[in-house]
Amino acid sequence: MKIAIGSDHAGFDYKGKIIEMLTAAGHEVSDFGTHSAESVDYPTYIAPTAEAVARGVCERGIVLGGSGNGEAIVANKIRGIRCAVCWTLETARLARLHNDANVISIGQRTVPVELALEIVRTWLGETFEGGRHESRLQGIAEVEQRVAAGSLGAYPAHEKTLLIRPEHLNQRGTLFGGYMMQWADDLAFTAASLTFPKANFVTRRVEAFDFSSPVQNGDIVKLRARVAKLGNTSTAVEVVCVNARTDTLVFSTTAIMVHLDPDGQKAPVPQ
Numbered sequence: 001m002k003i004a005i006g007s008d009h010a011g012f013d014y015k016g017k018i019i020e021m022l023t024a025a026g027h028e029v030s031d032f033g034t035h036s037a038e039s040v041d042y043p044t045y046i047a048p049t050a051e052a053v054a055r056g057v058c059e060r061g062i063v064l065g066g067s068g069n070g071e072a073i074v075a076n077k078i079r080g081i082r083c084a085v086c087w088t089l090e091t092a093r094l095a096r097l098h099n100d101a102n103v104i105s106i107g108q109r110t111v112p113v114e115l116a117l118e119i120v121r122t123w124l125g126e127t128f129e130g131g132r133h134e135s136r137l138q139g140i141a142e143v144e145q146r147v148a149a150g151s152l153g154a155y156p157a158h159e160k161t162l163l164i165r166p167e168h169l170n171q172r173g174t175l176f177g178g179y180m181m182q183w184a185d186d187l188a189f190t191a192a193s194l195t196f197p198k199a200n201f202v203t204r205r206v207e208a209f210d211f212s213s214p215v216q217n218g219d220i221v222k223l224r225a226r227v228a229k230l231g232n233t234s235t236a237v238e239v240v241c242v243n244a245r246t247d248t249l250v251f252s253t254t255a256i257m258v259h260l261d262p263d264g265q266k267a268p269v270p271q
């Protein structure tokens with residue numbers, strides 16, 4: 001079986017031991033890191049591990065950390081992933097029988113190594129029971145679909161894709177940040193206004209713009225804005241910009257949009 005595995009520093013030791021065991025048993029293991037016990041942030045390694053399973057590149061995934069909780073949280077953000085935290089043989093068994101978990105998460109600081117290895121063997125050895133659990137998995141899939149469609153959970157995202165042309169460049173030949181600031185403010189306004197159509201928003205402020213990677217002529221950038229929080233008279237809109245050619249973050253910021261009544265006074269955001 002093709003198995004994806006990933007951990008942070010706190011799960012690094014068990015990751016190596018699990019890889020050894022799986023390889024010896026004839027499985028093909030893709031190791032998504034981390035590659036040392038140096039402290040790292042687990043989403044960097046867990047998201048690609050879970051993604052490999054979601055995309056069908058690997059059939060199953062194993063994620064590890066200190067407790068395994070944060071790792072499971074990350075994995076479960078990826079559409080199509082059902083990740084269960086396992087700390088006993090029973091939780092490993094049920095992860096398959098009831099949840100058809102395609103990823104499991106183990107906390108290296110919570111279980112002895114022999115038990116961790118047995119958890120993996122148990123989970124791999126069991127089969128989904130089906131029956132009454134089928135409709136529950138169907139329910140999970142429907143929740144995912146509604147979240148993706150924006151009808152459940154967070155406020156919907158609004159996107160804008162831009163091709164960077166020569167007229168957008170500064171004297172150094174990279175994107176002039178002022179254009180980006182205008183596009184970000186426009187999109188934040190659009191996202192707030194489409195989320196609360198009865199409101200009359202103006203921008204109160206936009207938090208720091210920290211351009212973490214330059215944008216070149218011919219690059220394609222994607223801006224995404226989403227209402228993150230609703231206050232009484234204002235909303236906070238998250239804006240994220242990614243260079244779609246290089247898949248790197250260009251910046252992320254938050255815009256505060258205030259609703260004004262017909263007299264130009266701050267007023268509760270109408271819903």
Ligand SMILES: O=C(CO)[C@H](O)[C@H](O)COP(=O)(O)O
Nearest residue numbers: 010065066067068069070071
């Ligand atoms: O399990 C985890 C997340 O749920 C992490 O591995 C854990 O939080 C890492 O902690 P530290 O930075 O103190 O080593």
